[in-house]
Amino acid sequence: MQLVPRPRRDGESSKKFESDHPHQPWIGFAEQSKMGDDRRSRDLHTGILRDRYADDSLDYRESDRVVILVDGSNLFYAASQLNLEIDYARLLAYLTKNRRLVRAYFYTGVDRFNEKQQGFLHWMRRNGYRVVTKDLIQLPDGSKKANLDIEIAIDMLTLAAHCDTMILLSGDGDLTYAVNQISYQGVQIEVVSLRSMTNDTLINVADSYIDLETIRHDIQRM
Numbered sequence: 586m587q588l589v590p591r592p593r594r595d596g597e598s599s600k601k602f603e604s605d606h607p608h609q610p611w612i613g614f615a616e617q618s619k620m621g622d623d624r625r626s627r628d629l630h631t632g633i634l635r636d637r638y639a640d641d642s643l644d645y646r647e648s649d650r651v652v653i654l655v656d657g658s659n660l661f662y663a664a665s666q667l668n669l670e671i672d673y674a675r676l677l678a679y680l681t682k683n684r685r686l687v688r689a690y691f692y693t694g695v696d697r698f699n700e701k702q703q704g705f706l707h708w709m710r711r712n713g714y715r716v717v718t719k720d721l722i723q724l725p726d727g728s729k730k731a732n733l734d735i736e737i738a739i740d741m742l743t744l745a746a747h748c749d750t751m752i753l754l755s756g757d758g759d760l761t762y763a764v765n766q767i768s769y770q771g772v773q774i775e776v777v778s779l780r781s782m783t784n785d786t787l788i789n790v791a792d793s794y795i796d797l798e799t800i801r802h803d804i805q806r807m
Contacts, residue, residue, distance in 0.1 A: 649684040652748040653677070654737055655714075656755030657693030658730075663756070663779035663797050672806040677713050679803045680752050680777070687748050689714050690740060694721040694731025738763035745770050752777060753791075758784025765790040 664671055677689055691714040696702060706716050717736055721729040738760060741751060745767045753764065756778035768774050768790060776783070776791040779798060788794045 647683055647685065649749045650687050650747070651681055651684045651750045651752060652687050652741075652744045653680055653689040653752045654741060654754065655689070655691045656733070656737060656753075656757060656760075657691055658733075659755045659757055659778065659782070663782055666779055666782070667798055667801055669797075669801050669804075670806045671804055673709060673714070674712055675806075676804040679800065684750070686713070688744065690717055690737075691715070692717045692733040692737055694719055694729070694733070696721055696729070734759045741767055745772050749773060750775060754778060756783030756787060758786050761786045761790055768792065 691709055695706070695718040697720065706718070710716050717733065719731040719733055719736070721731045723729050734757060737755070741763050745751070750773040751767060752775045753760065754777045761784065764774050764787065774791045775793045775795065776787055777795045777797060780796045
């Protein structure tokens with residue numbers, strides 16, 4: 586599929602602004618398949634403070650092109666806090682709504698000897714997600730971790746010219762700078778995550794924020 590640069594909307598300038606062990610969904614899958622307070626952010630063009638909570642009443646245009654980026658580890662932890670088993674097909678449909686999906690990426694650390702996880706990732710690839718992986722490394726305390734912040738940030742910056750909206754499923758404050766830079770290019774940023782696990786700086790630079798808990802019934806496995 587060839588990516589086409591994002592068309593400018595009426596009145597939009599072509600100039601770019603310059604800015605001064607976790608919950609594991611593959612376990613449930615294998616069995617079956619055998620940052621709260623009211624927030625306001627400053628509008629970059631008018632300087633007027635306005636509410637930017639996302640809700641179902643928002644008017645999404647069918648011509649809007651959407652890129653979805655899922656921080657797998659962050660989402661696993663959030664889901665475990667809610668005791669939520671996510672249906673990733675429903676999640677994709679809910680986030681896309683009636684807009685055009687350009688790409689959906691899922692980032693996660695992998696244990697290549699974990700057959701259940703490999704089965705889950707195979708299912709993800711067959712159901713609308715581009716899966717980006719990195720081998721888990723063992724830390725001195727015995728835990729395992731893979732940090733994919735750089736991969737997420739690079740993909741966000743690369744795809745910014747090819748979409749109208751980016752939806753980031755992460756509460757990681759390390760992604761704040763990349764999100765802010767993309768917003769200066771005219772891309773709308775939606776952040777979806779569990780409020781208690783979301784860095785305030787990330788919410789502040791997003792155009793809208795959705796608390797994962799408020800949509801649990803729309804994305805949970807039935």
